[in-house]
Amino acid sequence: MKIMCVAGLILGICVAGAAQAQDASPAxxxxxxxxxFKTAHEKLEKxxxxxxxxxxxxxxxxxxxDGLxxxxxxLREAALREAEINRKFQDESGQVATLLAVLINLKPDASPAALVHPTGPLGHARAGMLVSSITPAMQEQAEILRAQLQEVxxxxxxxxxxxxxxxxxxxxVQSARTDLSQAMSNRTDLPRRFVADAERVQELINGSDTLEAFASSLAVMDVVDGTSTLPDLDTAKGRWPLPSRGRILRRFDETDAAGVQRPGWLLxxxxxxxxxxxxPATIRYQGAFLDxxxxxxLEPGNDVLIVLAGxxxxxxxVGSVIPAGSAVGLMSGTSPDLDAFVTNATQGTxxxxxxxxxxxxxxxGKPVDPAQWFANEQ
Structure with missing residues (x-):
């Protein structure tokens, strides 16, 4: 009875292991x-x-x-899968050892004395039947272990x-960021809607104690339109992609931990x-502002502004018209080295x-919920 319980347990583990071994998602x-990464490298060469x-x-x-x-x-899923397989090896090794010990203890005695004894032939037959029934399970176990080792x-x-x-x-990617900054500095091919009035903009900055006040003043600041026009915004609502990869921490008018409400998203x-x-948008302002x-x-259309801060x-x-998807800046921070990247990726930290x-x-001139304009919130 003990042999059949152990054999059944091993067989159950084998079936479960086989199902998971076929799951190639980490690979x-x-x-x-x-x-x-290969695609990115090809783009870099071009x-x-x-x-x-x-x-x-x-x-x-x-x-x-995208590649990162x-x-x-x-790396995270591969590390999790390898750890899972290692745990299975440890669990199953103990169970297999128990099974083998039971088999050894119940090994049939084929001596004449055992056959002459009233229960000898019956014990001999039972032991043979048990070994015969367990052998296929052991073979299946070996196949599953082999598949898992191959997966590792x-x-x-x-x-x-x-x-x-x-x-x-x-x-x-670090080199590409540096090259992009230089290429943006050298760019002279963009159309212009107006020539920036630096003195007037500085007056607005000096007279604004909040970003909201500055943006409101900028929205009504007169500019002299040039020859360049912007696409109609009628079809834009609900179609904009997020300006950067990320996750929304705070939504429109949502109160943060300090009790502060902001009329925008924090990404x-x-x-x-x-x-x-x-x-596509006109750059109305770029530079440092307060803290x-x-x-x-950016001004994607008349009476509409996109404010990106931080x-x-x-x-x-300022005054130039940029196409949709144009780079307008980089977030702060430092690039991780190889060891730090791998450690953080595998540990998820x-x-x-x-x-x-x-x-x-x-x-x-008034803030609206960005959800009206952006297609994806995550």
Missing amino acids: ALAENALAQ AEIATDRVKALTGVIQAYE EAMRSG SILRELQNEALDVLEAGLKD ATRPLSLVTSPW YGNVII LDEVYGD GAGLSETLYIEVREG
């Missing part, structure tokens, strides 16, 4: 990350000779950001390959994340969404 995630270098480098950084997210997921081997190979690709990728992002314009860090204010770097010239971008949309 698939790792392979997907490698593919995204950016060297691209006519529109700014657009090309923006695409490179976004591709690397996929790499985080892949594949995961480790993918992890090793990922480390090589990741090391190059972290260097490439948590990773360090050095790229920030882009969600729609908000660097701020950029950036470390801002790009573009550190280097998370540590930076915050404030997003405000204003219509007619």
